[in-house]
Amino acid sequence: MTKSYEDLPLTPIADTPSTMNLTGLWRVVRPLVDKSKCKKCTTCWKFCPDAAITLVDGFPVIDLNYCKGCGICAHECPSKCIIMVKEGEA
Amino acid sequence: MPHNLHEHSVSPLIEVRFHGRGGQGVVIASEVLAKAAFRMGYEVSAFPFFGVERRGAPVTAYTRIDSRPIRVKTNIYWPDYVVVLDSSLLEGVDVLEGLKVKGSVLVNWPDGKKLKDLPSKFRRFVLDATSIAASHGIGSQTAPIVNTAILGGFARICDAIELEPVLETIREAAPVKKQENVAAAREAYERTIEVTP
């Protein structure tokens, strides 16, 4: 929403985390993690350009609010525990 | 009606034009004169002819002296005094251009050599600033720096300017050889003579 000039700072200083941008909406394919096959190697976490993967007990948790579906995690996973599926399927 | 009537109505008390060559300290001479006059309580301004000349090229610089604050920022067209630091400029440069009738010209001129070709409607003064500067070891023997000596001579020819403030200013401004520069100016003051027709 457009703010009144009176409510704006002197100059546009960006001070809000980019988590305000739900870039997950861009996604057409979605990663699915098969925890049973995961060896906790952290490769997917390491290569995620969007820092959208966090490690919980060593397992990857993908934040679908931000994952753009690039598929790097699936492509790089050595144990092939991540697959990409079309949004709306599976 | 003299062509410079209009200029007279706004011109300051004293306007001086210095002629010399790049590297001789012409611009510094104009500034030191201004500072000496300022020391005496005058208002002043000093400026070079704003060129891009390099070492050896003819250079001019100007000083204005007045009892009131100086506002005018134009060139000086009708000087009261002309000071020539290098006599070789008498050939080729019209050093007397615009000099007021009854104005004075001071030339750095070798002792004993006859000064010719300067019209007698101006007061003419000579001073062997080169020999004086050389004898005090200012600059090199082949290229003595004459700007401090010539200012001693100027104090002699200009009633409004006293020698002591000129010497004080030289003492303050000279980066090296302060005593020698002061001594040269003092000697120059003594040795400046008017050329009689």
Add this chain to the structure above:
Amino acid sequence: MVKTTIPEEEFTYPGSTGCPGCGANLVMRYLLKGLGGRTVVSIPACCWAVMPGYWPSNCLKVPLLYTAFEATGAAISGLRAAFDVKGVEDVTIVGFAGDGGTVDIGLQAMSGAAERRTDAIYVMYDNEAYMNTGIQRSGSTPYGAWTTTTPVGPKHEFKKEPKKDIMAIMEAHGIPYAATVSVAHPEDFVKKAAKAKKIKGFRFIHALSPCPPGWRMNPTQTIEVARLAVETHYFPLYEIEEGKLRITRKGKGTPVSEFLKLQGRFSHLTEAEVDSIQKTIDEAWKRLLDREGPEA
């Protein structure tokens, strides 16, 4: 507990507006992991000037100063001077620019900053063309590549000139540290960033940064293509510390065709042209080995 091979702490937020599979996103992510939170980054016009998002969004957890396209070198000098005069110590100043902003329009300001020995790290993320404006050729675009300003038409045109050797240019400035890094080797990347942080003076990091739209490739292959760049010696990983060169990853010397064939921007090349690229790479690699010498 699982141990990660690079620092776990993140200095970038999700929600950046970079393209899916963007290499430049990873360059920033790894860089800040190596440098830590007491870092100030200056970014000129480039993809990264857009990636933090529309105001008030910011995807960095450290201060960010935007600057004009050609001005990164000057901006980091200004930042360092301000912190020095204010007595702010223990801060790493980073200039973070694309290849156009570095080897082309920003070369003068960067050279000035290097010559002045500005205490800062300059990072060039090299996606080998003006990608922010839509894939126009830069001085860092390699021989053979298609771009929108080196179109491949009926006369079989493409970029005929080799890439500017920015590492050699920066080394010639006599800077204390210069290194190449790749998003396919984050451990090597983070180690070099951390090393650069400890050195004083002007440091330069050249990061190869695959660009899926600009290289006409599948975003899933960003890491694979970056890895092949190293393996094929297209983009060797090395560092030059006080004039001493050390190759940090030798690579297998895989044929460069393996690297090229993943990218649509090279798809028009004939076998002979690929061979000539291979030859150029082999010669450069040999020079690099010779330069490193036997002791390493």
Add this chain to the structure above:
Amino acid sequence: MRMVMTGNYASAYGAKLSRAEVIAAYPITPQTSIVEKLAEFVSSGELKAQYIPVESEHSAMAACIAAETAGARTYTATSSHGLTLMHEVLMWASGARLPIVMTNVSRAMAPPWSVWVDNMDSIAQRDTGWLQFFCQNNQEVLDTIIMAYKICESRRVMLPAMIIEDAFILSHTSEPVDVPDQEVVDRFLPPYAPELKIEVGKAMGFGSLVKPDQYMEFRYKDMLAMKEAAERVKAVEKEFKQVFGREYGGLLEKYMCDDAETVLITAGSVAATAKDVVDAMRARGARVGLARIRAFRPFPHEELRALASKVVGIAVLDRSYTFGAAGAMFTEVKASVYSCHKRPVMKNYIAGLGGRDITTKIISNIMDDMAVAAKRGVEDEVEWVDVAGLPRRWR
């Protein structure tokens, strides 16, 4: 203490007394002695500052922008081609709301090459969002630098300022300048303390990408800041006078205008000479006056309108020319005056380009010409003065 010094040294002393903390500069004739003097102040320890010897004017301004964003008070100086090379980043400085102060030694643009005065360089930057002060003497140069920091750093302004010093006529002319004591300046000008600056560990992006739905609001704020600046110029000068005893007439200095029929409007060093001319003409009985545009930005609209309603003729002397239009000061003065109920006759005189001397005689001739035009009407609205080949003689 009163000292005899050039305009360039007056600039350097102004920056030193203002305690500039970061100086980034690139040499250009005739600005060089400013930065040489400042480099000397820094190396001798007289000024606690960082001096960045940048490789271009563009970088000088970009470095000042970065340093100022990080909370340092910055200063730079340039001239002509240097200023125009900065053009892009000048807009950056004002858009980022950074109160940088810069001296521009105003010099003609090439080609043909000229190192001499005219104001084309400064006038070409009029739309960059900088305050522009045209100075008439060296004292004003020094004083205006100190005042400019105070005006520009005030919270509702936060815009940069350009102090314009005519090439050679001020830059290389020595005249008495009162150099105030540091303690007095310190009391007048507190340290720079911006509300927002780059702080290590604090995630903030300076100069972010703004969508069309908010860009205009930011620009509107800049416009308000420039309006506020007009008020601050007057208020700060009042305060300056109380402390230092000098004043310059705010945005528009009026000299002998009260009962004047013909007024000359101009800016810069020529205005100082024009005061002598006004005195001389008044001694002959001519009802003439001078209005000096001291601040070209913010422009003195109100002051000009008040003045215009009382006079018969206004001559605007521009030391620059906007090709395809007229002198910039002329068009702006005319625009200001247009909606006045009673409008004077106006004429534009283009003079003094590329260092051509504007003599006292030229100035009085302009005023005489204007007085005649006010009675008989204007034939040539824009007249080029003292151009060889034109029929009219001005000297």
